[in-house]
Amino acid sequence: MLLKTLLITSLLGWVKCQDSQIMTLEEKTVIRDQIVEMFDHAYGSYMNNAYPADELMPLSCRGRVRGQEPNRGDIDDSLGKFSLTLIDTLDTLVVLNKLDEFEDAVRKVVTDVRLDNDVVVSVFETNIRVLGGLLGGHVMADLLQQRGERMQWYRDELLHMAKELGHRLLPAFNTTSGLPYPKVNLRYGVLNPLSRTGTESDTCTACAGTMILEFAALSRLSGESVFEEHARKALDVLWQRRQKGSDLVGTVINIHNEEWVRRESGVGAGIDSYYEYLMKAYILLGDNVFLERFNIHYSAIMKYISQPPLLLNVHMHNPTVSVRSWMDSLLAFFPGLQVLRGDLKPAIETHEMLYQVTKQHKFLPEAFTSEFRVHWGQHLLRPEFAESTYYLYKATGDPYYLRVGQSIVEKLNAYARVPCGFAAVQDVRTGMHEDRMDSFFLAEMFKYLYLLFSEKSQLPIDIDDYIFTTEAHLLPVSLSITKPPYQRNHTETVPLPQEEDLFTYSCPSMETLFPNNPSFAKTIRDSYKYLTGVGRAVHPVPVREIDLPFHDNGMEPVEFLKSMGISLTPLNEDHKGVYLVKLVAEVSQAPEEEEVVPHVVQLISPPFLGRTVITAGPAKFGMDLTKQEHGVKGSIAKASPYTACVPVDNAAQLKGHIAVALRGDCMFAVKARHLQEAGAIGVIFIDHREGSNSQDTPLFQMVGDGDSTEDLTLPLVFLFSQEGAVLTSALKENHNVDVLLLPKERQLGHGKTEKPAGMNIKLRLAEEGELEDGAARGPTLEFVLEKDGMILKEVEQEAQHKQFCTEATEEDRTEPYSADSSQNTNSNSALDHC
Secondary structure, eight states: HHHHHHHHHHHHHHHHHHTOOOOHHHHHHHHHHHHHHHHHHHHHHHHHHHSSSSSSEETTTTTEEESSSSOOOOOOOOGGGOOOHHHHHHHHHHTTHHHHHHHHHHHHHHHHHHHSSSOOEEEHIIIIIIIIIHHHHHHHHHHHHTSSSSSOOOOOOHHHHHHHHHHHHHGOOOOOSSSOSSETTTTBTSTTTTTEEEEEEOOEEHHHSSHHHHHHHHHHSSEEETTHHHHHHHHHHHTSSSBTTTTTSSSSETTTTOOOOEEEEOTTTHHHHHHHHHHHHHHHOOOOHHHHHHHHHHIIIIIIETTTTTEOOOOTTTTEEEEESSGGGGGHHHHHHHHTTTTHHHHHHHHHHHHHHHHHHHSSSSSEEEESSSOOBOOOOOOOOHHHHHHHHHHHHHHHHHHHHHHHHHHHHHHTEEETEEEEOOTTTTTEEEEEEOHHHHIIIIIHHHHOOOOOGGGGSGGGEEEEEETTTEETHHHHHOOOOOOOOOOOOOOOSOOOOTTTSSSOOHHHSTOOOOHHHHHHHTTTTTTSSOOOOOOOOOOOOEEEEEEEEEEEHHHHHHOOOEEEOOOOGGTTTTTEEEOOOOOOOOOSSSSOOEEEEEEOOOTTOEEEEEEEEEEEESSSSGGOTOOOEEEEEEEEEEEOSOOOSSSSHTTTEEEEOBBSSSOOOHHHHHHHHHTTTTTEOOSSTTTTTTTTTTOOOOOOOOOOTTTTSOOOOEEEEEHHHHHHHHHHHSSSSEEEEEEGGGGGTTOOOOOOOOOEOOOOOOOTTTTSSSSSSSEEEEEEEEETEEEEEEEEEGTSOOOOOOOGGGGGTTTTEEETTSOOOOOOOSSSSO
């Protein structure tokens, strides 16, 4: 009876605790309607102000057309002049039950979009956004047509466009290894002399390993096996090149010799969707080899990378060594992938950590440290955190995750909404906006948020019949049954992992995982509730007391400790020589931000002569300018290519000069190595983000690429876009521009009070007749004495007869006097007015 009472009391307590989290159907409906209104605002702003451009610039309220806006580096490789945002949004329109808008959008794509533009695009981005968007749109159009309600005019036009685009991407796979080039020209391919690409030698793991869903779906829908074959081959290479001891892969690999370029291993940027696509390829295609590979990788991830709630980056060959102290926001997808794997506990832990970071900074920063401080403050309206929130709610049914979703909606409206759509946040610390609204915001964010607050009966499709691609496009899982694999599409089998668990080959069951424990998710979360310190009550560190024996009764050591701020009190006579030590020092929290020493680029050649000083950020690698007494001086020259991601072709011009290069396309360290090899004596990097400046965005320190940077010995500084424009304009207008790179506190003329020009004048009274005509030679000085001061004039010989009015004491007559040419002398000087 007592046990029964305790159980009832416990359950009642849990229900009371959950009351604040429970969300009624009415509340969910209100939030869902709010999400639809937000989507209408974003989509309508694009269609009314940007279409047919690829993306909307929400602050300028116009379309972003590649070549008509300042180059942003690799970010622009997503743009192919193919109405990117519209294609990326097609299946979102269906999920949100906007079927009329969907049909109209399909007509626009079929009528207006061309895929043969002479433009170089990212193979990875074009695959997941455009090819995936066309396939998702085709699947939805075909479904609606089969229902007989609409789209009766449709004749697989989107599938034909997808097949055309697939063939335009295929030249990227023309490598000896089978790993694709990272870029391709939509019209000329890769190796054509007109392609303007094909010189790249490296690609990221995710770039090569995130093709299988779209390419396999294209093969099975079109009947052409070539796409799936190439995607499988690329996955085979990545699997074979894994580090056999750790079963981890690196971040960047050479597409020709298959050697790892960056051996940093994690689950964030550069690797993320490779792991995702292994799991989802098994779900979509039913091929066990993908699940077996995923399970082996996953065991390695949980052994080396996952340290709940953190997800670290380690060296693939020495995975016990962490290679960086920060995490990037793209890893926020991983809890959702863990849900698919059935590993809920670490998924809940990591998701809660991410939620605490968003509560601290409003949004998830692009990168943050393991102490949850901002590393890169940018927030691009990325959807990965919303994605994992959706998966966790579907897995647990815990209304807590509805409240998390509600907070996402509220913060987007409060801090990202602008009159013309939604704008990315340039820095979460300042709240400044950036003039970009990436297509994935419409493709993914609204899809996951709408699904989070919708019941299955409220959706126009059965969402369980589809798998989400990494861009949240919908592909039917029936492809594995209705379209069997083609010949030569099988990959070789792999050895099974040594340790398997209950869910290695089956979907997770909550009752099996957490029997009779409805509050299991809360129990896990509570351990991380105050992880970042937000919401925690501040308590002073208690004073500790310890006995510290002194074998010398002299006071010298006691006085020494007192000088360190440690208080000592003698105990009783029974403990002679023993003191009670009171530790009055408390451990203070680490500063919110790592201190960044401001640097400058000082223009010292004519016509600037040191007067033009540009604020710059330092680097954590290369020459330490704080240890150079006089900084580094040199003439500047622009790198060619400007991004310096490949060996430069103007090494002769750069040798002995300070190189100027654009941020983007690759890591700072890669650029620095190319420029150092060319003979540059320093590097000035300029931000590729239009409009960025040091007034609105805090300075940061450039970091390396995860590998050793000891080989880099030249000084490196970073300028934001607006400051960089001052430098490039100076170079454009002047044949030669010499600059000085040094810490701000050591700039020429810094800290010195500018002294006005002056002269010393000795005064004496003229003898009678001395100033008569012809008595003096050369110019003389005339004092014009007025009420408020004295003006010193230089007069010619013909004016020398003018009378001087002076009153001075005898001792002042022969004293030196300093006259300032820019200031009036005070009226109480030795020379008074007449």
